[in-house]
Amino acid sequence: MSLELSVRLPLARFALEVDVRLEGASVAVLGRSGSGKTSLLEILAGLRRGARGRVVVGGRVLLDSAAGVDMAPEARRMGYVPQDALLFPHLTAEQNVRYGARAGRPSRVEEAVALLELGPLLHRYPATLSGGEKQRVALARALATDPALLLLDEPLAALDVTLKERVLPYLLRVRDEARVPMLYVTHQLGEARVLAKEALLLEDGRVRAAGPASEVLGASARGLLASESEGEENILEGMLERPSEGGTRLRVTEGLSLWVPDAPELPPGTRAAYAVPAEDILLSMGPLSGVSARNVLAGTVVGVEGAGAGEAAATVDIAGTRWVVRLTEASVRELGVASGVRVHLAVKTAACRRLR
Numbered sequence: 309m310s311l312e313l314s315v316r317l318p319l320a321r322f323a324l325e326v327d328v329r330l331e332g333a334s335v336a337v338l339g340r341s342g343s344g345k346t347s348l349l350e351i352l353a354g355l356r357r358g359a360r361g362r363v364v365v366g367g368r369v370l371l372d373s374a375a376g377v378d379m380a381p382e383a384r385r386m387g388y389v390p391q392d393a394l395l396f397p398h399l400t401a402e403q404n405v406r407y408g409a410r411a412g413r414p415s416r417v418e419e420a421v422a423l424l425e426l427g428p429l430l431h432r433y434p435a436t437l438s439g440g441e442k443q444r445v446a447l448a449r450a451l452a453t454d455p456a457l458l459l460l461d462e463p464l465a466a467l468d469v470t471l472k473e474r475v476l477p478y479l480l481r482v483r484d485e486a487r488v489p490m491l492y493v494t495h496q497l498g499e500a501r502v503l504a505k506e507a508l509l510l511e512d513g514r515v516r517a518a519g520p521a522s523e524v525l526g527a528s529a530r531g532l533l534a535s536e537s538e539g540e541e542n543i544l545e546g547m548l549e550r551p552s553e554g555g556t557r558l559r560v561t562e563g564l565s566l567w568v569p570d571a572p573e574l575p576p577g578t579r580a581a582y583a584v585p586a587e588d589i590l591l592s593m594g595p596l597s598g599v600s601a602r603n604v605l606a607g608t609v610v611g612v613e614g615a616g617a618g619e620a621a622a623t624v625d626i627a628g629t630r631w632v633v634r635l636t637e638a639s640v641r642e643l644g645v646a647s648g649v650r651v652h653l654a655v656k657t658a659a660c661r662r663l664r
């Protein structure tokens with residue numbers, strides 16, 4: 309699903325000017341509040357009059373103002389879930405989802421209901437659903453339209469952290485099982501890292517960086533989102549194992565497994581995601597022994613940057629996964645934390661919180 313965006317749209321304080329080409333399987337769109345993220349999604353959805361330029365999604369030309377092409381929103385096959393996605397209050401959850409399928413394929417309804425685990429909610433009306441449940445229904449309604457691309461505008465922003473954590477695992481399923489390409493607006497670097505293959509960083513309507521998520525979501529992204537990247541989390545996704553000696557482990561990659569709080573109710577092989585707050589990780593220069601933390605992971609520092617207020621963030625590569633660790637600038641100096649240095653991270657089992 310290639311994405312070609314070359315568009316200009318005058319906004320109140322500046323013009324949105326985006327010129328990028330992306331593979332488009334899963335793209336995180338990041339930027340401060342007011343940087344133009346919603347406007348960009350609306351251009352793709354065909355909801356912003358006045359946008360000039362070209363929008364080509366998977367080879368289909370949605371907009372080509374020079375050639376007089378401006379496809380109608382309903383013909384674009386964009387599954388748009390706006391920030392304040394409204395459900396029809398007089399329809400049940402199921403009827404809301406089926407409403408989406410009017411323009412799509414009916415078989416998509418069952419798929420979306422199963423994927424988002426809406427079975428128990430189908431007969432409920434929106435007024436009786438929690439924020440996270442409403443978001444799942446809105447997402448299912450968008451999926452039921454059989455979209456070529458999902459446009460998700462920070463679907464979790466309005467929710468508190470606990471609710472928020474309930475929706476991310478579903479987005480991972482949408483990506484991995486439904487395999488619908490998505491453009492996803494978020495403020496959370498941790499979320500973007502686990503969800504997106506590519507990232508697009510906007511600043512005052514301009515593209516500050518675009519490309520592979522591993523490159524874009526580093527230092528400059530944190531600098532740009534500084535005030536919003538507090539409480540940064542590492543999000544790890546993998547398969548659960550139950551070793552014979554007892555306990556529960558999350559196998560993230562060949563070289564990385566993590567002890568997580570024991571969850572005997574989850575069968576081995578279950579896919580799961582866990583969040584580990586960047587400030588809950590201890591960084592040590594030497595090998596650690598005799599510590600109570602059950603996870604001691606060896607890795608290499610790949611970047612250190614100031615995070616304001618005497619704080620710093622070190623990025624550490626462990627078996628191909630990137631971890632962010634918060635520490636003070638004083639610790640960075642005293643310990644000599646710098647790119648290329650081998651370190652060990654200690655992560656308490658209890659610091660690994662399962663999402664959902």
Ligand SMILES: Nc1ncnc2c1ncn2[C@@H]1O[C@H](COP(=O)(O)OP(=O)(O)OP(=O)(O)O)[C@@H](O)[C@H]1O
Nearest residue numbers: 318319320321339340341342343344345346347348
């Ligand atoms: N219809 C419009 N016409 C003119 N300017 C607009 C319009 N809608 C939004 N703007 C302005 O354009 C800028 C970008 O807004 P937009 O909603 O796209 O940002 P955003 O990055 O999605 O913000 P947030 O993270 O707060 O949702 C803001 O300065 C906003 O005031």
